[in-house]
Amino acid sequence: MADLFDMGAQAPRSETPARPGPLADRLRPATLDQVVGQGHLLGPDGALTAMLSGTLPSLILWGPPGVGKTTIARLLADRADLHFVQISAIFTGVADLRKVFETARNRRANGTGTLLFVDEIHRFNKAQQDGFLPHMEDGTITLVGATTENPSFELNAALMSRAQVLTLKRLELRDMELLTQRAEKELGAKLPLDGPARAALQEMADGDGRALLNLVEQVHGWGATDRIDRETLAARLQKRAAQYDKSGDAHYNLISALHKSVRGSDPDAALYWLARMLKGGEDPRYLARRVTRMAVEDIGLADPQAQTVCLQAWETYERLGSPEGELAIANAVVYLALAPKSNAGYAAYKAAMKGAGQTGSEPPPKHILNAPTKFMKGEGYGEGYAYDHDQADGFSGQNYFPDGMKRPVYYVPVDRGFERELGRRLDWFVEQRAKRAKG
Incomplete structure (x- = not known):
């Protein structure tokens, strides 16, 4: 194999004319062991390998484009001795589905199953997805669905309960x-x-095997005799846009x-993922909102300024728009990444x-209730309330939880950033409260 990939040699030309048809079709695997990149499913200990030793269940194949979902389904039909029928949810209506189910029922009556x-x-609506259930349950069909979207978001629970989800990996x-x-x-x-x-060339395919073979076929068609470098390749080929669906699974993965x-x-990593989302066409306002949430959730009182930085970045974007305003969001992301966390x-x-x-519905203790009427005063509202500002140290130490409720501890500050100072204050209040309780 070394001589085949010696970069100093001239590219040999074939004397045998290539077979007709697209390269991706000509290289479609003929057996499951020829499928590339899915060893976790098709290897000796793979989930699909184990399934083929018994009755093949209905499956949902979830994965990005060009990783072999259609090919695997076709080969599974061959291995399980099932008639293969392929439809697309984009082009198939209710009437078409009825014909498919009727034909499968007749085929089953003659002793042949249908995959x-x-x-x-995932493009079928809820009612259409429900339509598969009785035919899966009575054995008329073995369903193999393919989706690029997260099944837990896009498929009905009833359908998911009757099919096993298998995840295919990006190549x-x-x-x-x-x-x-x-x-x-x-x-x-x-x-x-x-x-x-x-x-x-391989990076341009972005993990999509079909896209890679199309690019290979295009480069081969140039008939070049001299070696092509990276810059020349980039000039001749337009790099595929990175996969990103603002409403799909990639959206949730990247955020x-x-x-x-x-x-x-x-x-650095935070800026990379921010850039990936912006390159994919994400709305910067959505990112500004999510970044502000990060300040509230993950920095909190360790750096109270973080929330202000995010809100200012959000406002700056609204005033400047794209692309200048996006820099303010990027600055906020860097600030958050370097801020103390809590x-x-x-x-x-x-x-x-x-x-x-x-x-x-436990009521507050009566000593912290206002008493605007004589009746309420007579009921003990406000009786015994200690006004904190009248205390020498500005702290009364009174109980503010419902009477009889064991005092809980909710806030436990971390020893980082400004929250370290808050922790010292909290310790002092706890100490003073204990002293007053003893007194």
Whole structure:
């Protein structure tokens, strides 16, 4: 294999004419062990490998484009000795589905099962998804649905309970190299690319095997005899836009990556994910709102200024617009990533909400209730209230929880940033409260 990929050699030309049809179709795997990049499903200990030893259940194949969902479904039908039927949720209506189910029922009566492959299954509405259930349950079809969207968001719970979800992975660079080698063998010629250009071609495919084979076919079609470098390749090919759907799973994945990078105090990673979202067309106002939430949730009182920085960045964007205003959001992201972190306030709030739910409608102690009428005074409202400003140290130490309720502790400050100072204040109040209780 070393001579085939010697970068100093001229690209050999095939004397055998290539077979007709797109390269991606000609290289479609004929057996499951030829599928690239899904060893966690198709390897010796893979989930699909284990399933093929028994009756094949209905499946949902979830993964990005170009990783083999359609191919795997077709090969599963062959291995399970099922008739393969493919439809797309984009082009299939209710009448079409009825015909598919009726034909499958007749086929089953003649002793042949049906594997129904539904591409983009998440595009069917709830009623259409429910329509599959009786035919799955009585064995008329074995459903294999393919989706690029998170099934837990897009598919009905009833459908999900009757099918096993399998996650397909984005192809890695080693998988792309293997596909490139297979393509060169099929074409009978090595690509006229130097090493960096070859790597760049594979990166351009963005983990999509079908896209890679289309790019390989395009480069091969140039018929170049001299080596092409990375710059020349970039000039001739338009790089594919990174996969990003503002309403889909990638949206939630990237905002999660941004949030966790900020929480993890990594400004470089946080800026990268911010840029990925902006490049994908995300609304900067959405990002400004989420960044402000990060300040409230993950920095909190460790740096009270963080929330102000985010609100100012948000306002700056509203005044400047894109692209200048986006820099203000980027500055806020860097500030948050480098700020001291604390979720003590957030944790205290959640604990207080839980406590409020458990204690029901317990009234406040009477000494902190106002008494605007004689009747209320007679009932003891306001009796014994100690006005904190009248105390020498400005602290009365009275109880403000419902009578009989054991005093809880919700807020536990961290020993970082400004919250370190708040912790010292809190310790003093606890100490003074204990002294007054003894007195």
